Amino acid sequence: MICCLNPECHQPLNHDSNKFCQACSTPLVPLLINRFRVLRVLSNEGGFGKTYLAEDTHKLNETCVIKQLAPKQQGSWAFKKAIELFEEEAKRLQDLGEHPQIPTLFAYFEENNFLYLVQQFIAGENLLNELEQSGEYNESQIRELLLDLLPPLKFVHERNVIHRDIKPENIMRRKSDGRLVLIDFGASKQLTVTVHTQIGTQIGSQGYSPLEQIKGGEAYPASDLFALGATCFHLLTGVQPFDLWAENGYAWVNDWRQYLPSSVSGRLGEVLDKLLKIDIQERYQSADEVINDLSPKPPTPVVPPTIPVPPQRTVLPIPKRQVTPPQPQFKQPVALTQLIKTGKFRNWLLGVLLLGLIGIEIYSYTRYGFSANPIFLIDSFPSSFFLEKNLKRYFNSVFSVAISADGKTLASGGYQTIKLWNLATGEEIRTLKGHSGSVYSIAISADGKTLVSGSYDNTIKLWNLATGEEIRTLKGHSDSVLSVAISADGKTLVSGSYDNTIKLWNLAIGEEIRTLKGHSDLVRSVAISADGKMLVSGGYQTIKLWNLATGEEIRTLKGHSDLVLSVAISADGKTLVSGSLDNTIKLWNLATGEEIRTLKGHSYSVNSVAISADGKTLVSGSDDKTIKIWRVAP
CATH class of the missing domain: 3.30.200.20 (Phosphorylase Kinase; domain 1)
Structure with missing residues (x-):
């Protein structure tokens, strides 16, 4: 051939x-x-x-x-x-x-x-494939990996070269002798990431690359060592650092142990702690330092005393101080940290959601990725709210939630799984498995029969909500599916993706109807008007309005200075609300496309917006850890 x-x-x-x-x-x-x-x-x-x-x-x-x-x-x-x-x-x-x-x-x-x-040519498997085939590594395997890979990394650094993209895919296990080989020292694959994200000359893989490399474009030997630590974490836990980084930036490195299936020894734990330091000055500076800390320490020789022994004297025993063992600490959800004090707080975000606010998304997208919170059920009456129940925590992050129209079922999307909960009791009904990446978006049809999920694995899955069985998988997007929405009549599914496109699907048979192209960057949010005539999509600095029936673009709304993270349409179809990475909320006249007003008050990105059914109340959730309630003037 x-x-x-x-x-x-x-x-x-x-x-x-x-x-x-x-x-x-x-x-x-x-x-x-x-x-x-x-x-x-x-x-x-x-x-x-x-x-x-x-x-x-x-x-x-x-x-x-x-x-x-x-x-x-x-x-x-x-x-x-x-x-x-x-x-x-x-x-x-x-x-x-x-x-x-x-x-x-x-x-x-x-x-x-x-x-x-x-x-x-290196005959063998990369470590990501090895992880998928054989499961998580144990502590002994991680020690062997470090001691095998650190010498070639030292060799690289001594020649003033920084790899800048160490991760399981770029480490091969040679079939002939089992030794690890470091591959992919350069260009085309890394440049693909650079052009795709349109962030200057950033080189590296998000989740594995340290802050100084992602934010400032600077790389040092200590930068490769951070990536090596993130690689060890991935192999130990099976959890992709990208998903945790996407959740809340680099916060995961401070409590990486919570994801371990079993504990590690103090020595290896301390090594990983220092490899994963956010501050480069606190991190290992050379491969030799890591090797030294991993190597067994020789016993300290006993030196006989050479000074005279002082006369014995009576020493009163020091009473033992009573030490109270540390109590387990539970992190409060990021978006509610400033609101939760003694268990009583106001939480319009979920409260009004349970009352019927439309289109709210509980997961968020920060400047460095997605962020998500544990799931809480709140009293639904908008007065002094209190925490009613805290659902069983995920082993990994919660990226998306949706509630069925009858108010009985809550669905939550996390790392490769979807969980269904009884909204009244808080009990878990079942777990849906099938995605190979994080579930970034969920929607439930108005009749409550079908659940739709969009994932980092580039696919959309349709599920029978009653039985939890997978109906079918829709493939067509070439990158992560970031948002999904279902028309009120249950006939049309809309998906927005990192591949810059929107796809319309026939929900009943799972066939693609058409692809809408027009956004110059990722499509982060989609919404369908209640009458099913208009589709709204949010991308980088722009919002586009589309005729859902024909797929024709009606107009483009410009005004935001950064990515549009969330869009919502009022029940009467007259007003569009958008939240953005530029920290603002904008209200638009849907009929004319004119901007009505800009709401400023959040100090960080506005991740979620929703409008009450009567159109009088607007709710917004932000990375500034606040939820704001706005009264819409008549």
């Missing part, structure tokens, strides 16, 4: 006799630079090229890996940056490939306007 080298070809394998690709008609190249025979695609780098498995005909057909750089927008900043990073990766591999736990560079060349980098 011969492999087509067109990076956009979806069926690249061809018979050896073919001169042109049977799928895309591109001329086929039997040997790159008359040396390398490409066998098949290993991975797609998201528009910047592909990674191929190949044979080196100059080395008795030795297997190798070829990375291709082929960005679409040639001449752009992205193209120039891609070339720069690709060349950097080649230079790094050339300098570092002499180490047995780092792939060797075989060649670097240009052909047919594409750049190619050829490196040693």
Whole structure:
């Protein structure tokens, strides 16, 4: 077989006799630079090229890996940056490939306007695949990992190179000897993240990369050591650091032990504590420091006393001080910390939700990701509220909640699971499993029969709410599904995604109706008007209004200076409310698209907005840990 080298070809394998690709008609190249025979695609780098498995005909057909750089927008900043990073990766591999736990560079060349980098093939599995196949690591395995990986990392740092993207996917276990190999030192994959998020020149993986790297673009040996600590945490717990980082930034590193399936020894715990320090000055500064703390300490030699022993004297015993053992501490939900004092507080956010406020989302999106709270049930009458019950806490974070129209069932989405609760008693009914990533959004149909979930795994799942059985999985988005909404008649499902698109689906049969394109960035929020005629979507600085029946864009509303996190439509269909990362709430005339007013009062992002059924009360929830109630003037 011969492999087509067109990076956009979806069926690249061809018979050896073919001169042109049977799928895309591109001329086929039997040997790159008359040396390398490409066998098949290993991975797609998201528009910047592909990674191929190949044979080196100059080395008795030795297997190798070829990375291709082929960005679409040639001449752009992205193209120039891609070339720069690709060349950097080649230079790094050339300098570092002499180490047995780092792939060797075989060649670097240009052909047919594409750049190619050829490196040693490592037969084995990356640690993420190993985790998925064999389960969480134990303490002994983590110690072995650290002691095996720290020496090559020291080798890298001593040559003034920072990897900047250490995570389980970039660590291979070599099949021949079981040793760990550090891979992916550069360009195209990292640049894909940079361009996708449109955040300057950020390089790294969110959740694994430390604050100084994500926020300031700076990286040091201590930065790689933080990523190594986050990798160990992931392998110990099975919990992805991205999901915790998305919940509430870097707060998770302060209490990472709560996610452990079993405790670790004091020594390893202290090492992980120091690897995961947010402040770089408090973190390990070199691989040698970590190795030293992991290595067994030799016993301290006993030195006989060389000074005269003083005369014995009577010493009165010191009475033992009574120490009260520390009581377990339970973190209050972030959005309510300033409200909960002695168990009595006002909480309009959930209170009015139970009274019938529409479209409220309890999970949030901060400047660094999602945040979420434990689930609480509150008295539904809007006077002095008190905490009625605290539902059983998730092992992981709660990202989304929804309540059935009859008020009997609460659904909550977390890491790979959805839980159903009896709203009256607070008892868990069942757990729905099927997603392979966090469940970011949930919606329940008006008839209470169907639950819809959107996930980090790029899929949407439909569930029978009564039985908990999965009905079907909808695939179509190429990135995380951040928001879902169901029309009042239960016929149409709408989903918004990190892939910048909105998709409309026939809920009854699960078929895609159409895809709406218009947003230049992720679609964070969607809402459907009560009459089912209009769809509203929130993206970066813009809100778009769409004709739900035809999919035509009606208009674009501009006014926010950052991502629109939440949208809600009044029951009469006249007013739209939007909350944003720019800390403001805006009210819009839906008929004309004109901005009515801007509400300022929150000091951080406005994550959730809702309007009461009579249209007189607006509620907003924010990362400033407050809930605000606004009276809508007639």
